[in-house]
Amino acid sequence: MSFLKTLIYGEQGLFKPDTLTPMQKMTLRFVVIGLIYYGFAVVEGMIMRVHLVTPVPTVDTNQYYAILTAHPLVGIFGSTYPIVFGAFLFLVPFLMKKPLWSIKLANWTAALIGFGTLTFWLAGFISEYAPLYTLYWPLPADFTQFNPLGGSFFILGIALVMVGTVFFVINIFKTITYTPQGWEKQPGGALIASALGISGIKNLFRKKKEEHLVSLPVAAIARGTVDTALNAGIILFTGVLILIYMLSYFFGYDLKHSSIDALLYKNWFWWGLDLIADGMVLIFVAGTWYLLATLITGKKLYMENIARAALLVELVVSWTVWSHHLLSDQAQPGILKVVSGEMVTAFELITQGLAFFITLVTLWSARPLQMNNPLKFLLGGLLGFALAVPAGIMQADIGLNRILHNTQWIVGPHVHVAVLVGLTMTLYSAIYFLFPILTNGAKLYSQKLATFHFWAHLLGGIGMGAFMGMAGLKGMLRRTLYFNGEFNLYMILAALAGSLLLFSFIAFFFNIVMSVGLKGVIGIFMPAKLKTKDLLPAEK
Amino acid sequence: MIDSSVVLTGQAIAYTLYVLVIMILIGWFAYKVTRVGKNSIIKPALFYSFVGLLVIIGVSLHIVTYNTIPWASMDLNRDDIKPDKVFNINVENHQFKLPSEKLIINSGEKVLFNVTSNDLTYGFGLFREDNSMVFQMQVVPGHMNDILWRFDKPAVYTIRSTEYSGPKGNDMIVKNAVEVIETNNFD
Numbered sequence: 234m235s236f237l238k239t240l241i242y243g244e245q246g247l248f249k250p251d252t253l254t255p256m257q258k259m260t261l262r263f264v265v266i267g268l269i270y271y272g273f274a275v276v277e278g279m280i281m282r283v284h285l286v287t288p289v290p291t292v293d294t295n296q297y298y299a300i301l302t303a304h305p306l307v308g309i310f311g312s313t314y315p316i317v318f319g320a321f322l323f324l325v326p327f328l329m330k331k332p333l334w335s336i337k338l339a340n341w342t343a344a345l346i347g348f349g350t351l352t353f354w355l356a357g358f359i360s361e362y363a364p365l366y367t368l369y370w371p372l373p374a375d376f377t378q379f380n381p382l383g384g385s386f387f388i389l390g391i392a393l394v395m396v397g398t399v400f401f402v403i404n405i406f407k408t409i410t411y412t413p414q415g416w417e418k419q420p421g422g423a424l425i426a427s428a429l430g431i432s433g434i435k436n437l438f439r440k441k442k443e444e445h446l447v448s449l450p451v452a453a454i455a456r457g458t459v460d461t462a463l464n465a466g467i468i469l470f471t472g473v474l475i476l477i478y479m480l481s482y483f484f485g486y487d488l489k490h491s492s493i494d495a496l497l498y499k500n501w502f503w504w505g506l507d508l509i510a511d512g513m514v515l516i517f518v519a520g521t522w523y524l525l526a527t528l529i530t531g532k533k534l535y536m537e538n539i540a541r542a543a544l545l546v547e548l549v550v551s552w553t554v555w556s557h558h559l560l561s562d563q564a565q566p567g568i569l570k571v572v573s574g575e576m577v578t579a580f581e582l583i584t585q586g587l588a589f590f591i592t593l594v595t596l597w598s599a600r601p602l603q604m605n606n607p608l609k610f611l612l613g614g615l616l617g618f619a620l621a622v623p624a625g626i627m628q629a630d631i632g633l634n635r636i637l638h639n640t641q642w643i644v645g646p647h648v649h650v651a652v653l654v655g656l657t658m659t660l661y662s663a664i665y666f667l668f669p670i671l672t673n674g675a676k677l678y679s680q681k682l683a684t685f686h687f688w689a690h691l692l693g694g695i696g697m698g699a700f701m702g703m704a705g706l707k708g709m710l711r712r713t714l715y716f717n718g719e720f721n722l723y724m725i726l727a728a729l730a731g732s733l734l735l736f737s738f739i740a741f742f743f744n745i746v747m748s749v750g751l752k753g754v755i756g757i758f759m760p761a762k763l764k765t766k767d768l769l770p771a772e773k
Numbered sequence: 774m775i776d777s778s779v780v781l782t783g784q785a786i787a788y789t790l791y792v793l794v795i796m797i798l799i800g801w802f803a804y805k806v807t808r809v810g811k812n813s814i815i816k817p818a819l820f821y822s823f824v825g826l827l828v829i830i831g832v833s834l835h836i837v838t839y840n841t842i843p844w845a846s847m848d849l850n851r852d853d854i855k856p857d858k859v860f861n862i863n864v865e866n867h868q869f870k871l872p873s874e875k876l877i878i879n880s881g882e883k884v885l886f887n888v889t890s891n892d893l894t895y896g897f898g899l900f901r902e903d904n905s906m907v908f909q910m911q912v913v914p915g916h917m918n919d920i921l922w923r924f925d926k927p928a929v930y931t932i933r934s935t936e937y938s939g940p941k942g943n944d945m946i947v948k949n950a951v952e953v954i955e956t957n958n959f960d
Contacts, residue, residue: 294940365937369894371914378939495894495913536820561896561909564916567849579831586827593802594815601809608806616799620792627784630835631849632842635908636777639896639935646788699792706781708905710898712937719904 239678243750248675250756256323256768257671259339261757263319264664264671266347268742270311271657273354275738277304282697282728285714286721294714298363301712303354305366308652309509310394311350316660317517318342318401320667321454323768324524325408328451331416332766334407338400345397353390362387365712366506368471370498371490374478381479388472388479395465395472402462409447409455420446428455430545449534449541453520456548460512467505496564503555511581512551514656516544518618519588521659525611525666526592530599540591547584553577557629561638570631578629585622589615606683610662613691617654620695621647624702637705644711645701645727653694653734661690661741668748673770678747686741693733700727774843774923777907844908844922851921856885864912865891867941869932869950876951883923890914895942896935899951901928909935924953 234245242248253261277300284292292300322342326333333339356362360383364373373384409428410421426432427446436442447455474493481488523534534540556573559565592615602608624646628637637643665683669675677683704723709715746754763770839845847854858878863870878884888897890912897918898909907930912918929952934945 294943298937298940363940367937369936369938372893372937372939375893375939378941490892491915494915496916499894499913535815536817539820559911562911562913563918563920564913571849575835576832579834582831583824583827587824590820590823594820596806597802597815598813600806600813602806604803604807609803612799612803616796619795619799623791624788626831626834627788630838630845632838632845633780633784635844635848635910636781636906638909638911640906703785706785708900708903710906710933710935714943 239747239750241750241752243753244676244678244748246750248672248749248753250753250759251762252673252770253671253757253761254763254765254767254770255336255761256326256333256766257673258757258761259336259343260319260323260667260671262340262343263315263322265754265757266343267312267314267316267319268745270307270315270350272738272742274304274308274312275735277307279728279731279735282724282731285724286728288716295361295363297714298365298712299357299361302363302365303357306391307350307354310346310391311354313652313656313660314394314398315343315346316664318346318398320521320660320663321458321517322401322404323667323671325405325451325454327768328448328524329409331408332413332768334404334411336766338404342397342400342404345393345400349390349393349395349397351390352393353387356383356386356390359383360386368475368502370493370495373475374482374488374490376482381482385476385479388476392469392472395469398461398465402458402465405454405458409451425455428452429459430456430541430548433541433545445541449537449544450520450524452541453516453523453544456544457513457516457520459548460508460516460551464505464508464513467501467508471502471505496562499559499562500555500565503558504552507555507558508551511554511578512548514651515551515581515585516547518614518656518659519544519547519585521663522588522592522611522615523595525607525659525662526595528666529602529608529611530595532595532599535591535594535598539587543584543587546580550577550580550584554581557634560629560631560634574629575631579626582622582626585618589619606665606677606687607662609687610658610665613687614655614657614659614662616691617650617656617658617694620698621651621655624650639710639712640705641701641709641711641723642705645698645705649701650694650698654691654698657694658690661686670769672749675748675753678744682740682744686737686744689733689737689740693730693735693737696730697727697734700724700730774925776926777844778901778905780842781905847921847923851885851919854883854921856921857882859885859887862886862888862897863891864888864895864897864934867893867895867934867938867945869934869945869947871932871947871950875949878924878951878953879956880927880953881923881925881956883921885919885921887917887919888912889918893938893942894936895938895945896933898933898935899930900933901930906935911936926953927955928953 280289281300283289284297322333322339360380362379362383410424412419424446428451432443478488523540527534553573554577556569557578560570560574627633628643628647700723704720709720860872860876892914894914895912896909897912899907901907908922910918910920929949932947932950934942
């Protein structure tokens with residue numbers, strides 16, 4: 234096939250969107266939305282990397298901070314959320330061998346997240362609303378620096394994403410518990426108890442142990458979804474609070490900022506944010522590692538019961554861990570700093586270390602394995618968290634936090650290595666694994682591009698994190714612009730590593746487009762011709 | 774008191790060594806997992822030993838730092854320690870208001886920086902002439918933000934806000950605002 238024909242029809246014309254079930258289409262829509270916004274986040278990241286080396290003439294300080302505000306939100310809400318949600322809305326029915334509760338609601342989730350992200354991104358871009366994702370009170374309501382109208386649209390966009398998130402949560406729990414039409418009545422209560430680990434706790438005190446009704450990956454998805462739900466509630470509440478100040482301003486009332494206690498607000502907000510960073514992400518990632526390891530090897534998970542219990546511990550840890558973000562807040566009670574900030578946080582080393590070990594041993598048990606794309610990226614994901622979690626544990630120490638907090642160390646070796654190498658490579662592993670299943674056997678356009686994608690992403694992610702970390706140890710702050718070349722050597726090296734990430738994404742995106750063709754991409758967003766709730770088309 | 778740059782150097786060495794070990798381990802694993810091997814069964818004893826190791830590392834890290842990094846215990850017990858000098862600093866409209874143009878400290882003194890914000894959340898950090906950080910803390914409005922630090926060597930430090938407070942906050946720098954001088958200068 235010529236290049237042009239492949240670009241239009243995909244590799245060997247194998248991808249035929251008309252043969253996709255509504256479930257396949259729904260999942261692929263999530264993936265496409267997630268990848269497009271990942272591209273947004275990568276480009277934004279590169280603009281900032283270049284700006285930290287030499288100021289980009291078209292980006293002034295206000296615009297820089299607007300990008301800095303949008304960047305993590307687009308990355309998490311616009312990219313990671315849809316890829317994870319799409320995969321789990323497909324995998325929960327797949328693993329439970331029952332239809333999704335509502336495909337329509339799932340499509341609404343994709344639409345709300347896609348539209349909501351575009352709304353807050355545009356609001357930030359146009360109005361330069363830039364209170365950062367941290368939203369430290371009263372900065373989001375500081376109308377001497379930010380336009381409240383732009384801020385209102387920004388908050389509206391985030392709210393739309395959260396409504397889509399709530400729809401996802403409902404869909405997951407309903408799918409676990411409901412009885413499909415024509416089926417024997419399902420034990421909804423027992424299923425949810427198994428998914429959340431309640432029956433597992435009861436088993437500790439029973440002589441006759443009850444069997445787990447849901448598989449380990451479904452339990453991981455359910456537990457991570459609890460944190461997703463709680464976080465959506467916190468963000469929605471915070472958004473409403475900020476909106477009240479904005480609306481009052483429009484109506485001529487100047488509400489006092491001091492009505493809200495800044496430290497209490499900070500505690501509240503970090504409690505909610507850590508439900509994502511230290512709960513949902515770690516639980517979902519561990520669950521995905523376990524699922525991929527068992528799918529790749531065809532073997533039972535090593536130490537499955539301990540892995541299941543560790544997921545529950547991780548859930549409880551995620552509710553009590555937030556204070557490590559407030560180790561440099563002198564008014565924060567010392568007991569919270571030591572217990573929540575240091576001791577509970579150290580549990581993450583244990584729970585994530587267990588997941589790392591269990592996954593590696595499960596893979597080891599099936600030697601020899603073929604080093605294919607899912608395995609390669611899975612090992613990259615494991616390496617990412619093995620690097621990022623200890624970096625996080627170090628900064629969650631009262632002594633070290635005093636000299637690390639808000640430096641590039643935090644955002645480099647910890648945040649970006651965790652997100653880009655750990656989380657994103659795990660997601661890529663799942664995407665490469667699911668690609669032939671979701672596309673009814675479409676062929677990858679180029680394995681060479683996939684190999685380049687792997688190495689460029691791995692080296693770019695670790696390299697960027699490392700050079701940012703080195704700058705941090707030399708005193709370079711995050712969220713701060715330096716105009717006199719103080720840290721230029723590190724920033725040039727970080728930008729070069731960042732450009733590897735950009736090229737790796739371009740290679741991946743091009744590879745996927747060439748695999749399914751432009752017609753295929755459009756076809757994914759057209760209504761499905763097959764009228765079925767089945768996950769995959771019936772075999773002929 | 775041990776200088777914070779020494780602690781950071783130690784941390785950089787420890788973490789770099791760890792990174793090298795874990796990268797070699799994953800590289801070795803990736804090679805071996807594609808080869809036929811004799812023993813593919815991992816005994817539970819190894820698993821439980823690994824769990825034990827994680828617990829020991831997780832717990833001991835904070836005990837070690839508490840006992841080796843002097844400002845950790847000083848910070849948690851600062852209410853019981855009498856400072857040699859107190860500087861009350863206000864922050865408002867993205868500007869530091871210092872009690873005097875230059876804050877002079879005698880070498881060996883324990884100094885309490887008491888920083889109050891009248892509007893936004895800021896940060897307060899001291900930086901050396903090579904831009905490396907001595908320490909920092911958050912400055913939250915409506916709350917007491919104080920940090921106790923002992924200065925042992927003559928030096929000149931710049932004050933900088935270490936927390937984002939909007940685009941205007943990027944310029945919150947007071948160059949060479951703190952000077953530590955030899956004690957015998959006053960003898």
